[in-house]
Amino acid sequence: MNxxxxxxxxxxxxVGILLCVGEIANRSRRNLSPGDHxxxxxxxxxxxxxxxxxxxxYSGNSLLGYPGKxxxxxxxxxxxxxxxxxxxxxxHILVPRLRPAAIQRGYVTPGDFVRDRFGGQPxxxxxxxxVAVLMALALANxxxxxxxxxxxxxxxxxxxxxxxxxxxxxxxxxILFYETRGGMRAVAWTDAAQGILMAVGLITLLGWLLSGSGxxxxxxxxxxxxxPEAVAVPxxxxxxxxxxxxxxxxxxxxIYPQAIQRxxxxxxxxALSQSFAWMTFMPLLTTLVVTLIGIAAIxxxxxAAGAATDGVMPxxxxxxxxxxxxxxxAAILVFIGALSAIMSTADSCxxxxxxxxxxxxxxxTGETAAQTRMGKVLAAAVLIAIIPLALERDLTLWRLxxxxxxxLIQCVPAFLMGIHWVRQSAVATLAGLLVGTxxxxxxxxxxxxxxxxxxxxxxxxxxxxxxxxxxxVWERQGIPGDxxxxxxx
Amino acid sequence: MAEASENGKPGRTxxxxxxxxxxxxxxxxxxxxxxxxxxxxxELRLLxxxxxxxxxxxxxxxxxxxxxxxxxxxxxxxxxxxLSRALTSRALTADAKGTGARGAVRSTxxxxxxxx
Numbered sequence: 131m132n133x134x135x136x137x138x139x140x141x142x143x144x145v146g147i148l149l150c151v152g153e154i155a156n157r158s159r160r161n162l163s164p165g166d167h168x169x170x171x172x173x174x175x176x177x178x179x180x181x182x183x184x185x186x187x188y189s190g191n192s193l194l195g196y197p198g199k200x201x202x203x204x205x206x207x208x209x210x211x212x213x214x215x216x217x218x219x220x221x222h223i224l225v226p227r228l229r230p231a232a233i234q235r236g237y238v239t240p241g242d243f244v245r246d247r248f249g250g251q252p253x254x255x256x257x258x259x260x261v262a263v264l265m266a267l268a269l270a271n272x273x274x275x276x277x278x279x280x281x282x283x284x285x286x287x288x289x290x291x292x293x294x295x296x297x298x299x300x301x302x303x304x305i306l307f308y309e310t311r312g313g314m315r316a317v318a319w320t321d322a323a324q325g326i327l328m329a330v331g332l333i334t335l336l337g338w339l340l341s342g343s344g345x346x347x348x349x350x351x352x353x354x355x356x357x358p359e360a361v362a363v364p365x366x367x368x369x370x371x372x373x374x375x376x377x378x379x380x381x382x383x384x385i386y387p388q389a390i391q392r393x394x395x396x397x398x399x400x401a402l403s404q405s406f407a408w409m410t411f412m413p414l415l416t417t418l419v420v421t422l423i424g425i426a427a428i429x430x431x432x433x434a435a436g437a438a439t440d441g442v443m444p445x446x447x448x449x450x451x452x453x454x455x456x457x458x459x460a461a462i463l464v465f466i467g468a469l470s471a472i473m474s475t476a477d478s479c480x481x482x483x484x485x486x487x488x489x490x491x492x493x494x495t496g497e498t499a500a501q502t503r504m505g506k507v508l509a510a511a512v513l514i515a516i517i518p519l520a521l522e523r524d525l526t527l528w529r530l531x532x533x534x535x536x537x538l539i540q541c542v543p544a545f546l547m548g549i550h551w552v553r554q555s556a557v558a559t560l561a562g563l564l565v566g567t568x569x570x571x572x573x574x575x576x577x578x579x580x581x582x583x584x585x586x587x588x589x590x591x592x593x594x595x596x597x598x599x600x601x602x603v604w605e606r607q608g609i610p611g612d613x614x615x616x617x618x619x
Numbered sequence: 620m621a622e623a624s625e626n627g628k629p630g631r632t633x634x635x636x637x638x639x640x641x642x643x644x645x646x647x648x649x650x651x652x653x654x655x656x657x658x659x660x661x662e663l664r665l666l667x668x669x670x671x672x673x674x675x676x677x678x679x680x681x682x683x684x685x686x687x688x689x690x691x692x693x694x695x696x697x698x699x700x701x702l703s704r705a706l707t708s709r710a711l712t713a714d715a716k717g718t719g720a721r722g723a724v725r726s727t728x729x730x731x732x733x734x735x
Binding site for chain 1: 642645649652653654655657658661663665667668669670672673676677679680681683684687688689690691692694695696697698699700701702703704705706
């Protein structure tokens with residue numbers, strides 16, 4: 131069998147396993163309530179929770195985009211390990227207070243917290259809607275990117291036996307099937323398998339690359355010879371960009387709806403803290419590995435300037451597959467691992483979108499089966515609406531993808547400040563969100579995504595926080611006995 | 620959750636006291652991981668087979684991982700813990716502004732309904 135046929139067989143086996151897991155998860159459900167469907171009955175234990183957090187955090191962008199970025203910019207992309215780890219550090223601000231509230235108040239979506247915290251105040255409903263709109267846009271954007279990546283990988287692993295368009299439509303249908311049937315249980319269980327595949331595949335690939343290049347020192351010296359700027363120390367703007375990227379990704383990723391819903395879905399608070407204790411090591415095993423893979427590719431590949439650097443990983447894998455049966459099997463393992471990473475992120479986005487649309491945008495609350503059904507229908511409708519966009523293979527969406535984090539980070543004050551600061555008001559939070567979003571989106575669309583290396587989303591967050599603090603303090607000044615200095619909860 | 624310390628008192632206070640120190644250390648490691656300290660015109664120096672500033676960054680992140688893991692293991696998340704004042708005092712602040720917080724309370728699902 132050649133590479134394409136083995137790839138097709140591996141893909142068929144993988145998809146078959148996903149469908150079985152979806153069916154088993156469907157039979158394990160207790161009822162049709164939103165808590166059971168969207169949060170797996172809040173019974174994810176340490177092992178599954180850790181793997182689902184891992185598989186969800188690392189998307190197609192991590193496995194295909196990051197090696198390409200490291201190939202292009204060189205060693206300074208080591209910052210990626212820092213920003214992925216920063217997510218687990220920033221969770222300290224949110225999780226210990228959000229988790230008890232989620233259990234005691236029965237939250238299902240991120241908007242449930244915003245509604246609970248600000249809903250009774252003037253402007254509260256508008257704030258819930260504004261947060262939901264930003265999150266839905268970010269999720270839809272993220273889902274679209276995953277669908278496109280799924281089509282690319284399916285085409286690559288089967289040598290185009292499955293064309294791009296079939297890959298997008300077929301794999302989207304698979305996700306819709308097991309997510310609709312099994313909800314969060316199916317997503318979490320498939321994530322667990324996908325996480326293991328991804329980690330094994332990446333570490334194997336790095337081992338092959340380093341052993342074939344004479345070790346890390348030889349790779350570094352060769353990179354310095356062929357492209358000296360790739361080993362150069364970043365200048366002041368580069369260092370500012372390093373810090374800004376850590377802040378942008380670290381803060382915005384904590385607000386990912388699918389990440390917040392996993393906080394709600396843990397069986398116990400202890401299971402959650404143990405999962406995070408393990409998760410904090412995963413950037414060293416994943417992000418650092420893909421960064422080194424991209425750097426090790428610099429002396430091996432000579433991609434033309436301006437070429438799509440997302441192609442670095444596939445080119446390496448094809449080269450690996452030509453080195454005998456073992457290399458072929460290992461390359462297919464990595465391809466399936468990459469597909470796993472993409473699908474696990476896509477299914478989590480879709481599940482979160484369903485719940486977010488029905489509860490936060492349409493304002494439905496409670497625990498009825500009808501709400502779950504509506505969430506499934508809405509998620510399916512969004513997926514079907516996005517597929518035609520994903521089929522446009524040459525559609526360039528990078529500006530929108532860049533905007534995703536700039537949008538999400540503007541929700542930070544509503545969550546990370548709102549859960550701590552008693553006097554923060556809904557109107558102030560809404561005003562800050564609008565100012566920060568307008569600033570970040572406006573400058574990005576005008577072609578100025580950074581100032582002095584600092585992302586406009588981070589500067590927008592600074593403005594956002596300033597507005598929230600100033601307005602909250604000003605609003606409370608008229609209330610007898612209120613001192614703005616006393617209230618950090 | 621809390622463990623007895625040598626003086627017989629619960630060890631929770633000691634644990635909580637260590638947490639901010641470790642988090643501050645993590646912030647310091649993040650600051651060191653960025654090569655502010657190196658001029659961008661200096662020649663390549665290798666450490667562990669990598670440019671020295673890259674090796675320093677990786678070592679910092681490895682230490683962050685260890686410290687952060689310790690902090691998470693020492694973070695007691697009690698599902699039945701009293702809620703943040705930001706959540707429990709919202710009715711008071713809303714009433715002080717002349718608006719009820721009923722909307723928020725009503726819109727929140729009954730906890731009993733969602734628990735398995």
